[in-house]
Amino acid sequence: MFGDFVPLFLMIALALGLALTLLAAAAYIGPSRPSETKTMPYESGMDPVGSAHERYSVKFYLVAMIFIVFDVEVVFMWPWAASFHSFVESGAGLGVIAVLSLFTFILLVGLLYDVKKGGLDFEQ
């Protein structure tokens, strides 16, 4: 019973040991030249201190749309691809390709709309 878990404990020990070793090595060997930017809570992120009522570009919704397009695409294509062979074997291969093409076409319209509305134009 206990023996079954030995590899697991080994794995935990290895992971902890590796992480601690690397952290310790970095602290001792690495050069330390802190600057204001580097010590921020989110390095190379946004400034966490400021007004909570800031305006942000409504273009946010276009970015969210792109995310949805690609996210949903993968979520549905994965099981489709996984069961594709069984469809081909039963002779419905072309059919499922047609169904997925329709689905991709609908997503493509969304992507087209998004791009034309400037969803990928971050300069504005």
Added chain:
Amino acid sequence: MDLSTAFPTLVTDLPAAFSMSVVGLVGLAMIVLDAFRNDHPAIPWLGVAALGVSAAWEATHLGAPQSTVFFETLRTGGFVAFINLIILLTGLATILLSVPYLNQLRYDYGEVYALIMFSTVGMIMLGSANNMVSIFLGLETMSVCLYVLTGFIREDEGAVESALKYFLLGAFSTGFFLYGIALMYGATGTMALPAMAAAELGTLSTRLLFWGGFALFLVGFFFKVSAAPFHMWTPDVYQGAPTPLTGYMSTATKAAAFAALILVLVHAVPGGEWQLSVAAVAVLTMVIGNVMALAQTNVKRLLAYSSIAHAGYVLVGLSAGTSAGYAGALFYLLVYAVMNIGAFGVMSMLEWDGKEGREQTLSSLAGIANDRPVLGSTMGIFMLSLIGFPPLGGFAGKYFVFAPAVDAGLTWLVVIGVLMSALSAYYYLRVVYVFWMQSADDVEATDPVRAAAFPRATVAATGTLVVCAVALVVLGVFFGGVLETTLGFFESTAMATAP
């Protein structure tokens, strides 16, 4: 499932999804057109064409035999064609009425019309569902589009407020709905409506699970059709939403949701054990809707409470649980769609930017019928029909939902319904009185420049109102053919109700 026949079945069943495909694909085309030519004026007319073609298609299929398609997830046939016809024509009227209104507000976005199309697709799916998953999918497609349509006038605080309320409460009710479906699935092991009726509910715990789930499911539905006590969102949302779209929300949504409810009652729970609970909700809805409407000064709020009351009348027909009751409810949904889309259509042309946002109060419209006689007279017909005044459609509609309830032994329910209907005459006639018999001098608050501030009505929009008014007279006189058609849906074996 045998996979080799799956694809041929999909192809042969495609005609059953004609309206859904045409409306959906044209909606996509509208989005693409909007992406390339921002807010092109042809976009609404594309929608009108698609909805018109689909409505013509459905009209020729009113006598089609009833059956299931797409692996028993959707239904097809006369019942579905009838509901689709209501939904498509309402969508058509909504677009025609929205064009001048949104032009006036400078919010004539192409996306608005595309969203109307997508929400119509959801409604069609909801009204032809034969499976809990189809119901949920249709309901959500419809609702998500409506949340956006409620609040797309971003600068109007009232609209944004109502959109947020609608979204939060709608999402909450969806939770109830989904939980109900899950429990019913747990009890029966199936999502298909007819299979639910056939499932054995042996032990007490299984029965509790099923009926508890069904109760939650009904709560979700009652929210969508704004039946009391789940109606709280209605006045706020109807007031804040752009007026032609409020008309769409109050008619097409209800037609689709009630159609799905009828399908569930007929196929999944044909025993009629729910009769008293639906009757109780009908009483509450009629009383709250009518009594609250008495106190309203804002016309859109008044119409919102009136639409709550009318959901109650339809529920009276449903609680009869007989073929005649369901057929009457279908007829009522048609009449209600015509008169309510008309009433909101008139209001959309009598609205302007006053000092405190868009003016919609009754007192600001004193004597308006003298300046706008067409709007005044059509509004008069809509109001009289909403009361249920013979020989208009509203009278025939009320008769055909009340009579089956009496036959089913629910006389007390009908007595309350008739009393409430009499009460409603007060606030409907007040609108007619203010429109025709008061003059602007009677009311101090009236804005002297209002005549110039109204949106210019297009011929198409005014024509829509006139067609609605004429249709009400026709439905009120020649109701026999329509009622026979709706009765026919429930006589075929596929939709036969339990004795």
